[in-house]
Amino acid sequence: MAVRACGLVVFRLLANCVPPLDNIEYLLLQTSYGEHHWTPPKGHVDPGEDDLTTALRETQEEAGLLAEDLRLVDGFVQQLRYEVRGRPKEVLYWLAELKDPDAALTLSDEHQDYRWARLEEACTLAKYKDMQDTLRAAHRYLEAQRDKR
Template sequence: MSRRACGLIIFRRLNAAVSSKPNEIEFLLLQASYGEHHWTPPKGHVDPGEDDLQTALRETEEEAGLKSKDFDVLDGYQKEMTYKVKNIPKTVIYWLAELKDYAVEIKLSNEHQAFCWLNVDGACKLSKYQEMQEALREAHLFISTNK
């Protein structure tokens, strides 16, 4: 039996008022409050009757407090990963979403104990799984080439 989860890779662009590097891109990662305390973008399992994007939107609101009005989902980017968790196949689908206000408050659920905004190198370093690192680098490249 395979498990299916969906989520959003959320990013923000720092503007000149906040950073000496205007349009620097930062990704949101959440640290799980269970298991190995791994870092990932918001994601979760698909509920019965829910489509994949609905799941990604619901999970993002539940886990990070971000509503769909807080970001724009970008057309043309979707990343599907398949790996095993405790010998059970799991498929995770991510969409890419840009935060509208870089200062919006993140409100964590009890599933997570911390969050951070990091550039692509920092996010990849914190996210120890190769599939997630590849997804972040592909997302960064997509953002950089589709301004």
């Protein structure tokens, strides 16, 4: 059976950017273990916990962001499947906007750094293709939502 984890692709909108679509930055956390890879906040589902609750809890534990600091974006969920040390893993990501772009973050011991990055830098930091694809899908989704306004 696959290990299951859930997380949030957290983004913030910056004011007065030109062009306007360039005002989206994504939150990535750098692990303090292993290869020190960069990833959005995520973690394992606790027994009896639903997936979205896990994503919100892990974001609070890893980045210090509370549910009330965030606005979930309706209609976006991305599922990743890959292997970690020969075992299958499944990760679900929701998309969430940080309401206050200047809100302070508090990292857990699991992470040594964080960065707000525009899409291409975020993809470079993320390194893994499935994570890059998730960030690009989130960006396309946000652009499509903006075009509907």
